[in-house]
Amino acid sequence: MNHPQQQGTAAAPATSARITTLDGLREHLQWAIELEHATLPPYLCALYSLDPERNPEAVEVVGSVFAEEMLHMALVANLLNAVGGRPRLDTPGMLPPHPRRLPHGDRSLELSLLPFGAEALDMFLRIEQPAPPGAPAEGDDYETIGQFYAAIEEGLRQLCDRLGEREVFSGDPARQLTAVHFRHTGGRLIAVDDLASALAALEEIVEQGEGTARGEVWDGDQDIFHPDREEVAHFYRFQELKVGRRYRRGDTPQSGPTGEAISVDLAGVQPMRRNPRLADHAPGSAIRTAQEEFNHTYCAMLNLLDQAFNGSPRLLAVAIGTMYTLKAQAQALMQMPDEEGTTAGPTFEYVPPELRRWHIDDRQRIVVLPDGPYVVSGGVPLRRKRKIVSAENNALTWKTGDTLTTEDTYALCRCGHSSAKPFCDGTHARIGFDGTETADVRPYEELQHVHDGVGISAQRVGELCIHAAFCIGRTRPIAAMLADTDDSDVRSNIMGRIDHCPSGSYSYALQRGGDSIEPDLPQAVSVLEEENGLASALWVTGAVPVLRADGQPLQTRNRMTLCRCGHSSNKPLCDGTHRKIGFHEEMPADGGDRPPNNDEGQKTA
DSSP: OOOSOOTTOOOOOOGGGOOOSHHHHHHHHHHHHHHHHHTHHHHHHHHHHBOTTTOHHHHHHHHHHHHHHHHHHHHHHHHHHHTTOOOOOSSGGGSOOSSEEOTTBOTTOEEOOOOSSHHHHHHHHHHTOOOOTTOOOOSSSBSSHHHHHHHHHHHHHHHHHHHOHHHHOOSOGGGOOOTTTOOSSSSOOOOOOSHHHHHHHHHHHHHHHHOOTTSOSEEEEEOSSOTTSEEEOHHHHHHHHHHTBOOOTTOOTTTOOOSSBOOOOGGGBOOBOSSOOGGGSOTTOHHHHHHHHHHHHHHHHHHHHHHHHTTOTTHHHHHHHHHHHHHHHHHHHTTSBOSTTOBOOOOOOOOOGGGSSOOOOSSSEEEEOTTSOEEEESOOOEEEEEEEEOTTOOEEEEEEEEEEOOOSSEEEOSSSOOTTTTBOOSHHHHHTOOOOOOOOOSOHHHHOEEEEOSSOEEEEOGGGOOOOOTTTOSSOOHHHHGGGTTSHHHHHHHHHHHHTOTTOSEEEESSTTSOOOOOOOOSEEEEEEOGGGOEEEEEEESSOOEEOTTSOBOOOOSEEEEOOSSOOSSTTBOOSHHHHHTOOSSOOTTOTTOOOOHHHHTTOO
């Protein structure tokens, strides 16, 4: 955010600012995560209060700063992981009531939830204020964020000099986030494993905040919205909005911006109530219910970020995708009239995990995210399975293929458009995937139709069928064969076919009302492929629980199949639609089923 020291002006840190131990370094880096996060709610309120049609330039400025604060938080998480720490985001301390102060910062600086306007701009300029030349490093009660980062840099250098880099950078490299995981800013997401990369990460943070070490207004990146222009640092972007002009080449911090005019239409701003809180409205009221929905979504994002920063880097794309839901919820709130000519707004209040509709932890289960992917936690193995068919395309059996490399928690594509199938890459958010769930939550026993034979009682729930065709057979379907089950070979044939049914649409007992006999299947998720490379469902086996996005559990069964083409009319369950649409994992050469390009994704905020 701000540059620690201008070149050639470094001052010895005050005694109170010194970081002398690894534990002290880890503590300060956790504070850095907290301060980077603390800027997000104020920026989001200002951003979502803006009418993008009437204030496109202000939307670009505030949105780009927000995206880079997310990047800074990820960079600090890399730093903390590199030195053996553990980033913590899903905690009540991340969301104290507003107004609030920056964590361990200048007590005179208050952060409020405000609509865009002069007061919000002044707050943003105060947050991003560059450290004056020669300002001392300050590890606590810092006057500027730049001085705080200066204390971290000093501590890193001194610990490496005293302990050696190998002792300082002892973290697990697998926890590092890279550019593969973060693509929504012109900045760089740097993996940290030594002092040089740590200093590069700090430099990325501070130059985006206050400009390069040469005291320029530019941050060294290209403007993602205007690739022909260089990007100015955060402080100077807000100066552009306040003055109403852009910086151009040759301008300096002293000259101010002298380029083309920027228009800000304050009439195109929703008059959001200042520092809204849930307590402002009665339980069950429309505004409070909408605010509670927003808080659930925001805390879900914190939970996903916590997982991403602690061993599941691919979840970063899922967390960023959640921003689209937050945007819609916040803008809907700002359309709801509140008191004295204001509108409602988000409150950013913490929801304890036990009160949320879903929460990702180390339990073995699958959580269906709203209009998003399946998040699989607890180290459930992921593997491929291919259907073996006869020359006549009759289904014979399943062949287990490779086990895919995953983290303990991973996300699987549900929209069908990810370019990283079977994993989620966040595309669902950019394309506006509608993942509304319609599957019946009643237990299998209430939905089943029973067909008796001799020595076997077959049960079937047609709504679960994915048309894998094991029940059809070469000559006769199971329903027709039941009449001949006095023949033990016929009976055995039926049992074998039912055992291969991936969805468990068919099951059997030895007699009506008896216990169902299930195949012994491991706890796993299998990515199914059918004949001719057809991409089929996700086969969940071994009674892994599945929790819907609305918080209701699906009945836990030994086997079930989840849709991954995005077109099932029985979501989240597969209904065989992948066969009708010819769904494949590979993207078509003509781009017909290709997700939007990443330029759109860069405008997440």
